[in-house]
Amino acid sequence: MGLLLLAGGAILSGCGFALQGAYSLPPSMATTYIDTRDRYSLLYRALDDALTESGVVVADSASSDAATLTILAEQTGQRVLSVSARNVPTEYEVFYTVEYALSSDQKSLLAPRTLTLTRDYTYDENRVLGKAAEEQLLRESIVEDLVRIIIKQIDAI
Numbered sequence: 222m223g224l225l226l227l228a229g230g231a232i233l234s235g236c237g238f239a240l241q242g243a244y245s246l247p248p249s250m251a252t253t254y255i256d257t258r259d260r261y262s263l264l265y266r267a268l269d270d271a272l273t274e275s276g277v278v279v280a281d282s283a284s285s286d287a288a289t290l291t292i293l294a295e296q297t298g299q300r301v302l303s304v305s306a307r308n309v310p311t312e313y314e315v316f317y318t319v320e321y322a323l324s325s326d327q328k329s330l331l332a333p334r335t336l337t338l339t340r341d342y343t344y345d346e347n348r349v350l351g352k353a354a355e356e357q358l359l360r361e362s363i364v365e366d367l368v369r370i371i372i373k374q375i376d377a378i
Contacts, residue, residue, distance in 0.1 A: 244275050244376045249325040250288045254280040257292035263361060264295055264319060267368045275372065288325035290375075293333055295319050297360060302341055314341045315356055317363040323375060330378055336370060338363045 253272055257265050268290065269279050280287045295318070302312040316339045323331035340359040344352055 244372055246272075246275055246277060246372075246375055247288075247325075247330065247378050249330070250277055250323075250375070252278045252280050252284075252287040253290055254283045254287045255290050255292065256283065257295070259295065262295060263297075263364045264292065264317075264367065267364050268292075268371070271368045271372050285326075288323060288330070291322045291324070293320040293322060294335075299356065309346060310344050312341060312343050313356070314339050315359045315363065317360060317367060319367055319371075321371060323378075331375060334374070336367055338366055 250272075255265060255268055255272075259265060272279050272290075283289055297315075297317045300314045300316070301310045302314050303310070305311050316337060318335065318337040320333060320335045321331075322329065322333040340363055342352070342355055342359060
């Protein structure tokens with residue numbers, strides 16, 4: 222039985238299988254500075270956490286020995302998707318857009334890229350507080366997905 226498990230593990234590792242969240246970032250990212258205008262945004266905090274969990278030291282300032290993950294633009298908001306017969310919004314779309322690039326030692330590791338993710342939710346004017354909380358949870362979920370995509374793209378370098 223132990224031999225079977227060992228053989229199965231060898232096959233999975235040989236095909237490139239890796240557990241979700243197990244990333245091997247480039248060695249040049251051992252120390253990384255996140256260059257952004259808003260160090261209190263959901264995206265910055267999530268990137269900081271994800272990089273730290275991947276074994277990266279997140280620097281407080283730019284330096285010549287640190288890679289730089291630059292957040293060129295970041296935008297979030299919501300749009301009305303549908304309205305009722307009384308012209309009251311009944312469905313919204315929450316979106317989060319980020320443009321980013323990665324460089325190290327004065328050379329580009331990842332050219333500027335733009336990602337946009339959306340989620341939609343129904344709106345009920347009788348449950349305003351609950352829907353505001355739902356919108357915030359959706360926004361946080363979008364950011365987690367964006368960070369996962371960014372880290373996977375960096376991992377693929």
